[in-house]
Amino acid sequence: MNYVQFTAAQRKEMLKSVGAESIEDLLRQVPAEFRLKSPLNLPAEMDELTLRSHLSELAASNVPAGQQVCFLGAGVYDHFIPTVVDHLAMKGEFLTAYTPYQAEASQGSLQAFFEFQTMVCQLTGMDVSNASLYEGATALAEGVLMALNVTGKRQVLVSQGVHPHYRQVLQTYLSDLPTEFKDLPLKNGTTDLQELQSFLEDDTAAVVVQSPNFLGHLERVDTVAKFVHANSSLAIQVFHPLSLGLLKKPGEMDVDIAVAEGQPLGIPMQFGGPYLGLFACKSEHMRKMPGRLVGQTVDIEGRRAFCLTLQTREQHIRREKATSNVCTNQGLLALRACVYLAAMGPQGMREASQLCHNKAAYLAERLAKAGLSLRFKGTAFFNEILVKLNRPVDQVLSKARSAGVLAGYAVGQHYPELADCLLVAVTEQRTKAQIDALVDLLK
Amino acid sequence: MITMDSTRSSGEPLLFEVSTDGARAVDLPGSDVPTAPLDAAFTSAAAPPLPEIGQLDLVRHFTHLSHRNFSVDDNFYPLGSCTMKYNPKVNEWAAALAGFANLHPMQSEADCQGALALLYHLRVFLQEIAGLDEVSLQPCAGAHGEWTALKVIRAYFRDHGQSKRRIVLAPDTAHGTNPASCAMCGAGVVTIKSQADGLTDLGDLKAHLNEEVAAVMVTNPNTVGKFDSHIGEMAELVHKVGAMLYLDGANMNAILGIARPGDFGVDVMHYNTHKTFSTPHGCGGPGAGPIAVRSKLAPYLPVPQVVKLSDQFQWDHNRPKSIGKVRSFWGQYNVLVRAYTYIRACGAGGLRDVSESAVLAANYLAQRVKHVYPLPYGPADGKPMATNPCAHEFITVPKAVIDRGVSIMDIAKNLIDRGFHPPTVHWPVHDCLMIEPTETESKASLDAFADALLQIAALSETNVEQLRQAPVHQSVRRLDEVGAARKPVLRWSAK
Numbered sequence: 041m042n043y044v045q046f047t048a049a050q051r052k053e054m055l056k057s058v059g060a061e062s063i064e065d066l067l068r069q070v071p072a073e074f075r076l077k078s079p080l081n082l083p084a085e086m087d088e089l090t091l092r093s094h095l096s097e098l099a100a101s102n103v104p105a106g107q108q109v110c111f112l113g114a115g116v117y118d119h120f121i122p123t124v125v126d127h128l129a130m131k132g133e134f135l136t137a138y139t140p141y142q143a144e145a146s147q148g149s150l151q152a153f154f155e156f157q158t159m160v161c162q163l164t165g166m167d168v169s170n171a172s173l174y175e176g177a178t179a180l181a182e183g184v185l186m187a188l189n190v191t192g193k194r195q196v197l198v199s200q201g202v203h204p205h206y207r208q209v210l211q212t213y214l215s216d217l218p219t220e221f222k223d224l225p226l227k228n229g230t231t232d233l234q235e236l237q238s239f240l241e242d243d244t245a246a247v248v249v250q251s252p253n254f255l256g257h258l259e260r261v262d263t264v265a266k267f268v269h270a271n272s273s274l275a276i277q278v279f280h281p282l283s284l285g286l287l288k289k290p291g292e293m294d295v296d297i298a299v300a301e302g303q304p305l306g307i308p309m310q311f312g313g314p315y316l317g318l319f320a321c322k323s324e325h326m327r328k329m330p331g332r333l334v335g336q337t338v339d340i341e342g343r344r345a346f347c348l349t350l351q352t353r354e355q356h357i358r359r360e361k362a363t364s365n366v367c368t369n370q371g372l373l374a375l376r377a378c379v380y381l382a383a384m385g386p387q388g389m390r391e392a393s394q395l396c397h398n399k400a401a402y403l404a405e406r407l408a409k410a411g412l413s414l415r416f417k418g419t420a421f422f423n424e425i426l427v428k429l430n431r432p433v434d435q436v437l438s439k440a441r442s443a444g445v446l447a448g449y450a451v452g453q454h455y456p457e458l459a460d461c462l463l464v465a466v467t468e469q470r471t472k473a474q475i476d477a478l479v480d481l482l483k
Numbered sequence: 484m485i486t487m488d489s490t491r492s493s494g495e496p497l498l499f500e501v502s503t504d505g506a507r508a509v510d511l512p513g514s515d516v517p518t519a520p521l522d523a524a525f526t527s528a529a530a531p532p533l534p535e536i537g538q539l540d541l542v543r544h545f546t547h548l549s550h551r552n553f554s555v556d557d558n559f560y561p562l563g564s565c566t567m568k569y570n571p572k573v574n575e576w577a578a579a580l581a582g583f584a585n586l587h588p589m590q591s592e593a594d595c596q597g598a599l600a601l602l603y604h605l606r607v608f609l610q611e612i613a614g615l616d617e618v619s620l621q622p623c624a625g626a627h628g629e630w631t632a633l634k635v636i637r638a639y640f641r642d643h644g645q646s647k648r649r650i651v652l653a654p655d656t657a658h659g660t661n662p663a664s665c666a667m668c669g670a671g672v673v674t675i676k677s678q679a680d681g682l683t684d685l686g687d688l689k690a691h692l693n694e695e696v697a698a699v700m701v702t703n704p705n706t707v708g709k710f711d712s713h714i715g716e717m718a719e720l721v722h723k724v725g726a727m728l729y730l731d732g733a734n735m736n737a738i739l740g741i742a743r744p745g746d747f748g749v750d751v752m753h754y755n756t757h758k759t760f761s762t763p764h765g766c767g768g769p770g771a772g773p774i775a776v777r778s779k780l781a782p783y784l785p786v787p788q789v790v791k792l793s794d795q796f797q798w799d800h801n802r803p804k805s806i807g808k809v810r811s812f813w814g815q816y817n818v819l820v821r822a823y824t825y826i827r828a829c830g831a832g833g834l835r836d837v838s839e840s841a842v843l844a845a846n847y848l849a850q851r852v853k854h855v856y857p858l859p860y861g862p863a864d865g866k867p868m869a870t871n872p873c874a875h876e877f878i879t880v881p882k883a884v885i886d887r888g889v890s891i892m893d894i895a896k897n898l899i900d901r902g903f904h905p906p907t908v909h910w911p912v913h914d915c916l917m918i919e920p921t922e923t924e925s926k927a928s929l930d931a932f933a934d935a936l937l938q939i940a941a942l943s944e945t946n947v948e949q950l951r952q953a954p955v956h957q958s959v960r961r962l963d964e965v966g967a968a969r970k971p972v973l974r975w976s977a978k
Contacts, residue, residue, distance in 0.1 A: 043569050091824065128546075134549055142899065349971055387535070390530040
């Protein structure tokens with residue numbers, strides 16, 4: 041089924057009206073030497089019933105986290121998604137619309153994005169947000185490119201506590217540009233603030249820290265921002281959106297640019313994507329921001345209305361001088377986050393954050409009683425903890441897996457010195473009984 | 484400058500304006516473990532000041548907003564270059580399967596064999612459709628694919644001692660992302676002229692080709708809706724100076740199963756799954772922008788690559804010449820599920836019929852209106868489309884209508900009032916409408932759209948003032964977009 045609706049009689053009539061004997065007369069524009077002589081080597085078409093059995097089979101040959109007990113995090117989390125999120129975000133009027141270039145025919149999505157931008161500001165305490173970018177790592181890369189552009193400096197310092205994928209992606213983004221990328225070392229699981237001061241140079245455009253960082257620890261982002269600003273550089277924080285029901289907001293810590301993976305805000309884990317890049321900054325950088333922006337305006341009768349704005353920053357007008365090549369936001373996922381944040385409200389966010397922290401703290405305490413300690417004792421965490429195991433990590437993971445438990449993430453592949461450690465994430469969905477069972481598996 | 488008249492702001496209120504202290508849309512379980520305090524240095528005194536709203540009011544709010552959107556499900560959406568075809572519902576069903584939707588990207592490969600198999604086979608299908616050797620499914624969207632592919636080209640030349648190749652040539656009608664992506668790779672962009680017939684000016688191309696050129700970016704069929712019959716000569720010229728021919732795959736919907744980029748000399752290209760393979764546009768995203776390359780470029784593709792070793796599907800991270808990672812995790816997975824579902828539904832024959840039908844639809848629609856909406860790149864006056872056909876889309880510059888004082892934007896806004904999403908306007912040339920009907924519209928819907936265009940043109944002879952008023956049947960009338968940019972209001976604030 042290819043969803044073409046023309047009947048044979050209609051095709052004939054249409055061909056006749058354009059003066060063609062057959063479709064070949066319309067395809068002549070493709071030189072004969074380049075015409076495909078045989079059909080594409082692809083499987084034959086499928087009717088819907090067969091197609092559904094085939095896809096059901098493929099899906100069934102996975103063992104998704106949803107069928108297990110998931111303590112796996114490392115940047116993607118098994119959070120609760122209220123039913124209204126799926127229901128509203130799957131409406132065809134949103135699903136099958138395009139970028140709202142024609143504002144009068146797109147007030148629905150434009151207003152939703154304006155609400156999204158506002159809620160990202162409320163969540164982060166930042167001045168302005170764009171209508172979203174691809175996902176967390178590329179949002180960080182865009183933030184760093186913006187900082188280079190704003191400051192006119194060339195060096196970027198990136199904490200080793202930033203998600204390893206994000207650091208790799210940032211390196212790819214910077215590799216053909218005249219910039220310098222330096223790692224900031226960790227001390228006891230958080231960014232070494234003394235080293236930070238010695239690394240700062242005149243040419244430092246930005247410093248990137250993540251909090252909670254990849255190892256789960258909370259960083260003193262306010263102190264980082266102070267040091268960085270004293271050096272006339274910009275502070276960039278990678279944050280966890282669901283932690284902000286409880287934790288200090290990036291804006292309260294005076295960072296200049298705040299970016300995040302928005303997946304925890306009502307987006308399924310779906311094997312890594314599509315996700316949602318959150319991007320917010322101080323208002324002074326508004327005109328240098330990458331990505332789509334929705335603004336409020338009025339129509340000719342004075343009614344409030346919304347439209348894409350500040351488009352002169354963008355590729356379709358500014359071409360090679362654009363602030364970024366990005367020409368889509370993650371519309372549908374921004375809509376999911378918008379519904380999620382509105383559904384949760386301040387109380388729901390506070391409770392979800394507190395539940396995540398309570399349960400992670402309970403796990404840490406139970407582990408301590410069982411003789412297993414956190415790798416860096418006394419370091420504050422949100423919902424992810426780094427546990428030092430007494431047995432090889434692989435062994436523990438596979439034993440847990442046999443019991444239907446995804447016990448966590450082996451960080452040794454990125455941090456060889458932590459090869460005996462397991463990163464365990466606890467969301468509001470985990471129960472006390474599940475946590476107790478995990479402790480038995482980790483012992 | 485028009486100011487906001489609060490008595491007329493009777494539209495859907497913002498969530499923040501209907502927020503009621505204490506209202507809630509969802510509840511969460513109580514804590515089954517003790518509350519754990521956290522150091523005050525890290526905690527915020529107050530919860531974020533998000534709106535508070537009950538569930539029914541929340542549902543109504545977004546339902547009302549959905550009524551204020553044109554969409555393919557509701558309206559003909561002939562937005563040129565965007566391929567707004569039908570998004571099959573079975574694709575959504577597949578993407579929502581728990582076996583895909585609840586899969587964590589860091590699970591072991593053993594847990595993800597079905598997901599990896601799907602990616603591997605999609606990779607092979609896209610290689611076959613492109614006529615190229617290897618595909619990377621990682622890029623997040625078309626523009627991201629462009630940037631990734633340009634990085635791959637840079638890495639290839641650096642590895643071959645030709646770092647001095649930093650120039651990319653692109654035609655003046657290229658998508659704006661082409662030059663913007665080049666700039667993000669530190670490459671310089673030089674514009675190549677198009678001829679009056681819409682094809683590339685080979686003389687101008689020749690004049691700019693030299694050993695500093697890394698790539699020439701083309702769109703074919705091109706952005707004026709013509710298959711560039713010079714493509715063979717272009718490829719030869721480009722290859723003669725050792726550069727790469729890059730195809731922007733925006734218009735692949737015209738040539739599926741008819742011609743393959745690899746066969747007409749393309750070395751590297753990107754797809755837009757939301758254009759060609761029916762994944763929904765979702766108000767602007769998510770897209771996916773897989774890239775396809777010749778084997779000599781394959782070692783430089785992003786990591787990881789999905790591979791098959793005996794009967795097992797795996798991630799290959801060990802590609803020492805790779806440009807590295809271009810995003811976190813592995814790609815726009817659930818978008819790719821939809822693209823895979825679509826390709827399996829269509830099969831080889833169905834895909835070819837997609838393109839043939841898209842070309843037929845565009846020519847039929849052009850034929851219906853061209854006596855009033857002339858085609859600068861079409862047949863001579865009075866001749867049928869078959870004498871100089873378009874590909875899957877066409878451009879019209881309705882000079883006579885414009886001369887009567889009706890702007891292209893007036894035409895667009897009148898189409899909105901008649902229930903049609905307007906075509907792309909003012910691109911790639913000024914004062915044009917770029918119309919792409921796609922293959923999934925019925926003949927009746929093509930006819931209704933043609934009738935609307937003709938009606939508007941007829942009205943331009945008698946009542947220009949009426950046309951200038953549109954839209955009048957939408958939730959808002961024309962907007963003050965200049966004011967929006969001059970004093971940007973990007974968020975709601977409490978008074």
